Amino acid sequence: MRVTTIAFEGAEARRVEAEIQLTGGQVAFSIVGLGDKAVAESRERVRGAFAGLGLGWPGKRIVVNLAPADLPKEGSHFDLPIALALMSVMGIIPADALDNYVCVGELKLDGSIGAITGALPAAMAASSFGMGLICPEDNGREAAWAGDVPILAPRSLIALINHFKGHSLLSRPEPGEISLPSKPMDLNEVKGQELAKRALEIAAAGGHNLLFVGPPGSGKSMLAQRLPGILPPLTSRELLETSQIWSMAGLLNKGELTRDRPFRSPHHSASMAALTGGGLRAKPGEVSLAHNGVLFLDELPEFSPQALDSLRQPLETSEIVVARANNHIKYPARVQLVAAMNPCRCGYGGVGKGACGKAPKCLRDYQGRVSGPLMDRIDLQIDVPPVTAADMALPPPVEGSKEVAARVMAARETQIRRAEQLGLSSDNTLNATAYGAGLDAISPLDNTARDLLTQAAQQSGLSARGWTRCVRLARTIADLESAMSGISTPILRRHMAEALIYRRTTQSEGAQMVSSPKAASFLAGH
Structure with missing residues (x-):
């Protein structure tokens, strides 16, 4: 007798036959x-569930084989398929009742079926x-999001037996709710x-990584926390991808999904x-839970060097591979990294009030x-100076997250249309992820922009x-300009000048990277 179940490899579900x-x-x-x-302990849970229901235990040698035998299997969700296979052999349920079902579930000693993690990926696998x-x-509403898949979500083994014998039929559960968008923090609360703010808008428009460098109290974390408020909601495809990962982590509450983009902010003591x-x-991990959203690392240098360098590969490939001795587990990790740091341990750097006496x-x-390799993967690196008393005395800014979000949405729509016209893959849509021939196609440089970039590359290495x-950054700046003017433009010198200014972390580096007075005067206007 065979019953189909699944084994998880990362966020993917592999077919397993319980014989x-x-x-x-x-x-x-x-x-x-x-x-x-946990799989070995299934013996006692299945035996206990049978006893809890008053079912006799066969006085024979019982062998359960989870095939393929060379695929590692983890978790308690194998309880239900093992119990159902045994019931089928004993004639308690019809022999063909389980032919068209994938079974997952943890058994309790009273015969009830407990919730598991990964119900949504299991339902997607069953559909495939x-x-x-x-x-x-407890997982039925979550699994129902997989689409037009026949789903049985019994409370206990007795309910499932009654269904297969026709005494009391189980109905398909309804999908969970889409929660209302949370009220985001608004940019008009940030003075000065x-x-x-301009850098935050550019990062949101193109999906670029961003670093704020400044003394305590300058508003670095405050700015980062307002990024979700200017990002567009998750698309249907992104919602399903993200929800599958959260399902694996057990973070979906009663099948409730949200279109808010993930915002994960782990403490700097987090391990690799x-x-x-x-x-x-x-x-x-946190980088996968932030898939299609934002990973915010506050106090960046306080993270262990090994933990930070482990992010270098997923930032380039948009996936994380956990290597084991007998297996490789892959999770998606398409994230936008936002980080914040003080200029030095003292906090204030080498200038201004409270300047560090040990600078530089x-x-x-x-x-x-x-x-350096991690810093090289951060597109925008911004100095955030202290907020002055004059800034604090000003009234709240007129422009808030709503206005910025409209420009971000228009710029992203421009990128999506352009990618569709060029036949680019869905992973090559945003400017921050464009590469190869796709990047060349979407980013024509005029001669002045190319000359400026060449000069900067030679001067700064x-x-x-x-x-x-x-x-990529200059392309996003040009897209934001096009979204406001309605006229599509190639990358011009002014776009490249602004992009180069953002590739710095200190004033001295900025002076080395871009010496063009046009670039300086352009930024002065912002």
Whole structure:
């Protein structure tokens, strides 16, 4: 007798067949097939559930094989398929009742079926197999988001037995609710910091990584927390992708989904496994939970160097691979990184009131905790000066998140239309992820812009990655201008000048990277 179930590899579900055989000989109950401790403990949960329902236990040798045997299997969701296969062999339910279903669920000792993680990916896998899904009642509304998939969500084994015998039929659960968008923090609450607000708008429009450098109290975290308020809501495809990861982490409450983009802000004491995923069961880390959203790292140099450098690969490839001795587990990780840091450990750097007495060595040592390759992956690097008393005395800004979000949405729509016209893949839509021939096609440079970029690269030692990211950034700046004017433009010198100014972390680096007076005068107007 065989019952179909699944084993999780990251956010993907692999097909597994639970085979059961009753033979003569010494009474025993064995489960084979490379299962972990939770799978081995299924023997006692299944035996206890049968006893809780008053069902007799067969006095034979029971062997359960989870095939394929070389695929690692983790979790307690194998309880239900094992119990149903045994019931089918014992004649408690019809032998063909489970032919068209994938079964997942954890059993309790009273025969009820407990909730599991990963119900949504399981339902998506069942749909790809052309089958239905049997899952716990508490997961039914979550699984129903998988589309037109037959779903049975019983509360207990008795309810499922009655359904298959025709005594009391189970109806398909309805999908959970789409929660109302949360009220975002508004940019009109931030006084001053016009250059930082401009950088935040550019980052939102193109999906670029962003770093704020400034003393305590200058508004770095305040600005970062307002980024979700100017980002467009998740599309249907993004919503399903993100929800599958959150389902694996057990973060979906009663099947309720939200179109708010994820905003994850781990503490700087977070380990490498917490950021990238891993642990005993290779759960998704913060970078995957922020998929299609924002990963905010406050106090960037306080994170361990190993944890920070583990983000270099997912920032380039938009996925994270957790390597195990016998398996490789892959999670999606398409995130927008936003980070904040003080210029030095003292907080204030080498200028102004409270200046560090150990500058520039203190600045160099503190900022040196963040590796150069990681910094090279951050498109916008902005100095955030202290807010002055004059700024605080001003009335709230007239323009808030609503107005900025409208420009961001218009710029993103421009990018999506352009990608569709050029036949680019869905992963190559936003400027921050454009690459290769796709980037060349969407980013024609006029001669003056190319000359400025070449000059800056020669003066500052700009890497090939830095060159590409400057082009992407300039393309977003041009798109924002086009969204306001309604006229599509190539990348001009003024767009490249602004993009190059944002590729800096200190005033001295900025002077080295761009010496053009036109660039300086352009930024002065912003």
